[in-house]
Amino acid sequence: xxxxxxxxxxxxxxxxxxxxxxxxxxxxxxxxxxxxxxxxxxxxxxxxxxxxxxxxxxxxxxxxxxxxxxxxxxxxxxxxxxxxxxxxxxxxxxxxxxxxxxxxxxxxxxxxxxxxxxxxxxxxxxxxxxxxxxxxxxxxxxxxxxxxxxxxxxxxxxxxxxxxxxxxxxxxxxxxxxxxxxxxxxxxxxxxxxxxxxxxxxxxxxxxxxxxxxxxxxxxxxxxxxxxxxxxxxxxxxxxxxxxxxxxxxxxxxxxxxxxxxxxxxxxxxxxxxxxxxxxxxxxxxxxxxxxxxxxxxxxxxxxxxxxxxxxxxxxxxxxxxxxxxxxxxxxxxxxxxxxxxxxxxxxxxxxxxxxxxxxxxxxxxxxxxxxxxxxxxxxxxxxxxxxxxxxxxxxxxxxxxxxxxxxxxxxxxxxxxxxxxxxxxxxxxxxxxxxxxxxxxxxxxxxxxxxxxxxxxxxxxxxxxxxxxxxxxxxxxxxxxxxxxxxxxxxxxxxxxxxxxxxxxxxxxxxxxxxxxxxxxxxxxxxxxxxxxxxxxxxxxxxxxxxxxxxxxxxxxxxxxxxxxxxxxxxxxxxxxxxxxxxxxxxxxxxxxxxxxxxxxxxxxxxxxxxxxxxxxxxxxxxxxxxxxxxxxxxxxxxxxxxxxxxxxxxxxxxxxxxxxxxxxxxxxxxxxxxxxxxxxxxxxxxxxxxxxxxxxxxxxxxxxxxxxxxxxxx
RNA sequence: GGGUGAUUAGCUCAGUGGUAGAGCGUCUCGUUUACACCGAGAAGGUCGUAGGUUCAAUCCCUACAUCACCCACCA
Numbered sequence: 149x150x151x152x153x154x155x156x157x158x159x160x161x162x163x164x165x166x167x168x169x170x171x172x173x174x175x176x177x178x179x180x181x182x183x184x185x186x187x188x189x190x191x192x193x194x195x196x197x198x199x200x201x202x203x204x205x206x207x208x209x210x211x212x213x214x215x216x217x218x219x220x221x222x223x224x225x226x227x228x229x230x231x232x233x234x235x236x237x238x239x240x241x242x243x244x245x246x247x248x249x250x251x252x253x254x255x256x257x258x259x260x261x262x263x264x265x266x267x268x269x270x271x272x273x274x275x276x277x278x279x280x281x282x283x284x285x286x287x288x289x290x291x292x293x294x295x296x297x298x299x300x301x302x303x304x305x306x307x308x309x310x311x312x313x314x315x316x317x318x319x320x321x322x323x324x325x326x327x328x329x330x331x332x333x334x335x336x337x338x339x340x341x342x343x344x345x346x347x348x349x350x351x352x353x354x355x356x357x358x359x360x361x362x363x364x365x366x367x368x369x370x371x372x373x374x375x376x377x378x379x380x381x382x383x384x385x386x387x388x389x390x391x392x393x394x395x396x397x398x399x400x401x402x403x404x405x406x407x408x409x410x411x412x413x414x415x416x417x418x419x420x421x422x423x424x425x426x427x428x429x430x431x432x433x434x435x436x437x438x439x440x441x442x443x444x445x446x447x448x449x450x451x452x453x454x455x456x457x458x459x460x461x462x463x464x465x466x467x468x469x470x471x472x473x474x475x476x477x478x479x480x481x482x483x484x485x486x487x488x489x490x491x492x493x494x495x496x497x498x499x500x501x502x503x504x505x506x507x508x509x510x511x512x513x514x515x516x517x518x519x520x521x522x523x524x525x526x527x528x529x530x531x532x533x534x535x536x537x538x539x540x541x542x543x544x545x546x547x548x549x550x551x552x553x554x555x556x557x558x559x560x561x562x563x564x565x566x567x568x569x570x571x572x573x574x575x576x577x578x579x580x581x582x583x584x585x586x587x588x589x590x591x592x593x594x595x596x597x598x599x600x601x602x603x604x605x606x607x608x609x610x611x612x613x614x615x616x617x618x619x620x621x622x623x624x625x626x627x628x629x630x631x632x633x634x635x636x637x638x639x640x641x642x643x644x645x646x647x648x649x650x651x652x653x654x655x656x657x658x659x660x661x662x663x664x665x666x667x668x669x670x671x672x673x674x675x676x677x678x679x680x681x682x683x684x685x686x687x688x689x690x691x692x693x694x695x696x697x698x699x700x701x702x703x704x705x706x707x708x709x710x711x712x713x714x715x716x717x718x719x720x721x722x723x724x725x726x727x728x729x730x731x732x733x734x735x736x737x738x739x740x741x742x743x744x745x746x747x748x749x750x751x752x753x754x755x756x757x758x759x760x761x762x763x764x765x766x767x768x769x770x771x772x773x774x775x776x777x778x779x780x781x782x783x784x785x786x787x788x789x790x791x792x793x794x795x796x797x798x799x800x801x802x803x804x805x806x807x808x809x810x811x812x813x814x815x816x817x818x819x820x821x822x823x824x825x826x827x828x829x830x831x832x833x834x835x836x837x838x839x840x841x842x843x844x845x846x847x848x849x850x851x852x853x854x855x856x857x858x859x860x861x862x863x864x
Numbered sequence: 865g866g867g868u869g870a871u872u873a874g875c876u877c878a879g880u881g882g883u884a885g886a887g888c889g890u891c892u893c894g895u896u897u898a899c900a901c902c903g904a905g906a907a908g909g910u911c912g913u914a915g916g917u918u919c920a921a922u923c924c925c926u927a928c929a930u931c932a933c934c935c936a937c938c939a
Contacts, residue, residue, distance in 0.1 A: 154899065320937095338936080345939090357939060370939095406938065414939050423937040486938065500937090558868065558934070565935080647935095678876090680932095712877055712887080716869090718932090720876060724888060731901040742898035785878080788886070803898075 152744065152848065156737035158701035161840045165278055168843075173216070173856050175285045176223040176633075184215040184222045185636035187618050187666075188284060189649075190229035190292060193269045194238045197276035199675045199683070199721065200642060202693035203713075205280045206706045207672060207783065208640045212283055213836035214778050217859040223633050224284040225621050226277060228270045229292045232578035232610035233329065237493050239265055239577070255576050262577045276694060281702050281839050283855065288625050292613050293579070296624040301613045302582050304660060306592050313509050313535065313659075314571070320418070320425040320438075321570060323501040324491040325446035329574035330505055331491060332609065333567065334647055336498050338487040345484035346468060347410070349476045350397070351388035352381070356410025358484065359420075360471060361463040363390070364450055365441040366397060368416040368434075370427055373401035375412050391470050392453060398435050402427050422500050438502055446499050460499070506572035506581060506606070510536045510655075536566050538658040539651060547664040548654060551781060552716040555643055555671055562647050569652075571612045578607030615652035618665035636666045638781075643671035643716055670781055671716050675709070678722035696726055703838035704730035710787045710837055732791060733841045736834065739799045740845040743827045746810055750820035757815055760822035763802055767826055771860045774833050787837050794830050802826060829860045 172178040186208050191201055208224060216222040239262050240250055250258045270291065277284070290297065308314040321330040343358045350369060357363070369386065371378040381399040388395050397415075404427060405414050418428035419438035428438060443449040448463045450456045455463050471477045489498040513532040540563050542548050543556060550556040572581055583604040584591045591597045613620075618639070622630040635657070639650065650669055657665030676682060677689040684690065696705050707729035713719045756764070770793055777786035802823070809819040835842040835854055846854035 152898090155901075156899095333936095355939085359939085404937085404939095409938065417939090421937080421939070423939065426937065487936090489937090554868070561867070562935070644934095680876090714878090717877095722876085722888090725876085727901080728888065731899095734899065734901045738899035738902090740898085745898075788878080792886075799898085800903075804903085807896090 152741045154738065154741070156701075156734045156841055156844070158697075158703075158733075158840075160844065161281075161702055162279070164840050164843050164847075165281060167847075168283060168853065168855055169278075169286070171853055171855070173853065174224075174283050175287055176221045179216065179221045181218075181220045183633050184212075184220040185633040186212060186224045186638050186640060187621055187636055188224060188226045188282075189639075189641045190227035190290070190614060190617060191273050191277070192231040192234055193228040193266045193273055193291070194231055194235040195269060196272050197280070197693060199691045199693045199696075199709075201276070202280055202705060203672055203675055203709045203719070204640055204642065205277060205282050206709050207670065208638075209280070209282050209284075209706075209839070210710065210783050210836040211638055211640065211670075211781070213839060213855065214859065216283070216855065217832065217835070217857060219858060221632075223288070223629075224282070225288045225290065226274070226282070226284040226286060227290040227292070227617070227621060228273055229610065229614055230266060230578065231292075232607060233327065233335075233493070233573060233575045234610070235262065235266060236575050236577040237327065250576065258576055279694060279697060279702065281706070283839070288621070288629075290621045290624065292610075292617075294624065297613065297620050298579055300620045300623060301579060301608065301616060302594060304616060304656070305582060305608075305612075308508065308659075309592060311514050313512060313514060315507055315509065316504055317507050317568075318502060318504040320422050320500050320502050321505055322489065322498045323444065323503075324494065324496060325444070325499050326494045326496045327491065327575075328444065330501075330503065330570060330572075331498070332570050335492050336489050337492050339490055339495070340485060341488045342483055342485050343488075345410070345481040346471075347478040347480065348471060349388070349478055350413070350415065351386040353378075353386070353388075353413045354411050354478050355413040355415055356481075357415060358486065359417075359464065361448065361455075361460060361467045362417045362420045362441065363415060363467070364392065364448075364455075365417045365419045365439045366395070366415045367418060367428065367436045367439055368431070369397050369399045370402045370405050370414045370416050371399060371412060372405040372407045373403065375405075375407045377412060389474065389476060391467065391474065391476075392450075400427075400431050400434055402430060419502055420500055425500070425502070440502065442499060442501070444501060444503075505570045506583075506604075507568040508535070508571050508612075509568055510534065510566045511568075535655040535659060536563055539563055539655045542654055542658060542664045548666060548669060550669045551671060552714070555646060555716055559646060559651065563651065566651075569609075571609050572604075572606040573609050574605070575607050578610065579613055580604070581606045581608060611648055611652055614649060615656045616660070618653055618657055619661050634661065634665070635663045638668045638670055639666040640670045640672065643673060646671060668781070672713070673716055673718040676718050676720045678720055678724075680718070680720050691721060696723075700726045700730040701733055701840070703733045703841050707732065707787060707791070707837060710783050711791060712784050712788065714784050715781070729791075732795065733838060735795055735799060736831075736838070736841050737845065739794070739803055740827060740831075740848075742803060743823045744845075744848055746806075747820040747824045750824050751817060752821065754817040754821045756822060757818040759809075759815075760818045763822055764825060766797075767829055771829065771833065775859070775861075778836075783837070790830070790834055790837065794834065798826055798830060832857055832860050 188208060189204060191197060212222050212224045243249060305314060322336050323330055345356050345358055346360050347354050347356050348360060353369065382401045385396050385398045404423065416424045416427050418425045419440040420442055428435065441449055442460060446460050448455045448458045490496060491498060511534045513534050515532055540560065543550060543559060550559060581604040582592055582594050584593055584597050584601040586601045618636055619634060622634050653665050681687065681689055693705060704726050708721060708726040774786050774789060806819050806823055809815040831842045831846055831854060843854045
């Protein structure tokens with residue numbers, strides 16, 4: 149005991165983790181009590197964990213460790229995600245560096261290489277999770293491509309297809325030319341650009357457009373029905389000179405046309421503009437259908453003309469020149485500011501294209517009780533519902549509570565405006581769509597139904613599988629798990645994937661099981677650098693959590709990510725902050741060292757002096773406060789209060805004052821008992837936040853593990 | 865265009881209807897046998913602006929300003 153080192157040694161952390169893991173207490177099968185479950189958001193298996201993962205894992209671990217100490221049967225189920233498009237993009241960048249491209253490979257070769265890449269990263273990711281101290285149950289570790297998971301994903305697809313909630317639609321979609329796939333609206337963003345606005349003559353009209361190159365795909369002209377200037381033309385067919393000869397276009401009236409914009413006349417190009425596509429949908433009977441003039445590589449698709457094969461940007465230049473030569477351009481406004489839709493990954497302009505994709509109907513009503521999906525669903529709902537309504541209802545009536553509360557409004561707003569979700573992607577890396585075609589026939593099957601059948605070439609949007617994560621992970625480890633642990637208690641994740649993931653999990657969960665997948669959604673913010681800048685590789689301000697751990701220890705990082713971090717708020721992280729908590733870890737170590745060295749002969753039967761009773765009374769108050777905060781998921785304040793108490797009350801005052809009390813025979817015994825009580829209680833309270841240093845201290849004098857000690861309640 | 869959040873000490877942020885707190889930083893002092901990854905102490909804020917409600921507002925209400933973010937089919 150006398151030879152406790154004067155500094156806390158972080159390098160022993162991995163030994164402590166091994167001790168816990170081998171104890172079996174990460175596995176709920178070895179625990180009793182009421183279940184408490186968190187499903188870990190599966191980490192993308194394409195790169196080592198970043199500091200955002202560290203934040204999430206820390207918060208989840210705090211919750212789990214606290215609940216375990218409360219005596220619950222805690223399950224924290226870890227997992228990794230194949231992360232379809234994300235991983236494919238990462239891997240293609242790697243190929244590019246090597247001077248290769250997936251288009252020089254067969255799809256099978258590519259898949260095999262990505263598979264190996266992901267297996268390697270999966271391992272690295274899992275080691276990272278361990279280093280952060282995550283007390284999760286590795287025996288239930290799950291990967292999104294595990295065959296049993298894929299089976300459930302297929303099962304859901306089959307079910308939803310059979311009731312018309314999943315359908316194939318040939319409609320306009322967001323096409324990324326670079327990634328060669330369609331994207332959901334959520335996977336695109338808008339950037340402001342200044343482009344020339346061309347005023348082009350169309351027979352008797354002049355109209356404004358930024359995309360003259362799409363004029364070959366025009367199928368109509370549109371004006372606002374209230375626009376008196378053009379009233380007489382509505383329903384008429386006008387003739388105009390085009391670059392490829394004369395054209396005839398019908399003039400239609402549509403509310404979507406803004407009289408104030410340009411000249412109040414719009415060309416309708418349904419094949420290459422979402423708004424125009426919608427106009428066509430409303431006027432299907434009056435005007436011809438979409439006419440495609442741009443292909444999936446972003447090149448003009450006009451065989452037999454001089455424009456064929458030109459990239460869109462080049463085509464725009466040449467078409468403009470030709471229009472000018474033909475005297476068809478009235479004027480050009482060079483400073484037109486507008487928003488352009490781009491790919492969220494590469495920033496390239498989205499090329500809207502029409503092609504068949506699979507969709508999930510979010511607002512379509514279906515008779516819930518008639519699906520034969522399970523007793524829960526049948527008994528609770530027998531009315532007509534849509535996936536959207538189910539989700540909205542669950543959050544509104546508190547079945548699922550969103551933290552922070554303000555994000556509930558954001559959730560509702562998004563749900564109210566939700567559109568059908570494109571669930572298929574042209575990505576090669578992913579779960580293949582289990583659909584086969586032969587002529588007009590369609591069959592849903594994992595394997596080929598026989599000769600002459602070809603499989604749908606697409607894969608699922610990653611969120612289609614991860615959206616089913618809460619029940620899927622619990623179903624693949626035996627029926628008992630699902631019964632015991634579903635619905636789960638908490639889903640802890642970043643607010644940035646509230647729509648991508650959380651909303652979909654809620655809807656999938658309700659559809660498939662009749663119950664919300666989790667009671668509380670705890671949404672953490674974004675970790676930023678010390679100057680509150682977003683971390684990004686290009687800025688070079690990315691904090692590597694494993695590097696920080698090497699330097700300051702896991703506990704220090706965990707505290708830096710916890711103190712002052714309220715749900716939904718972004719968190720600036722600086723080295724100074726982490727260093728501060730490294731110092732705190734050392735403070736814990738040394739205060740413990742003092743107490744342990746001076747209380748070897750303490751006696752639990754000692755009668756406490758009034759002074760020491762008062763100290764323990766205050767400690768009891770602290771326990772009450774901290775417990776209340778923990779139950780409210782307010783870890784920011786719980787950790788801050790503990791920090792303050794341990795350092796400035798326990799170490800600075802109680803321990804300092806104990807030095808004279810220990811020296812006096814009359815108060816020595818009472819002081820010893822008081823000190824050891826305060827220390828051990830503090831270690832327990834601190835354990836969820838700083839598991840390593842607290843367990844290290846505990847191990848100095850105990851044979852059992854701190855990890856399963858009972859959370860302090862009554863001190864006597 | 866719609867929406868949300870923020871605006872409190874040099875910095876990062878808590879907080880409460882009754883004239884403000886923490887951490888870090890700064891300054892002064894201290895080589896005390898747990899710890900210098902330390903201790904004792906100090907300085908530092910008209911709580912964004914203008915109104916309103918109230919006996920009383922930093923906290924409630926209304927505008928405004930600035931910043932940040934989210935959503936959205938301006939051709």
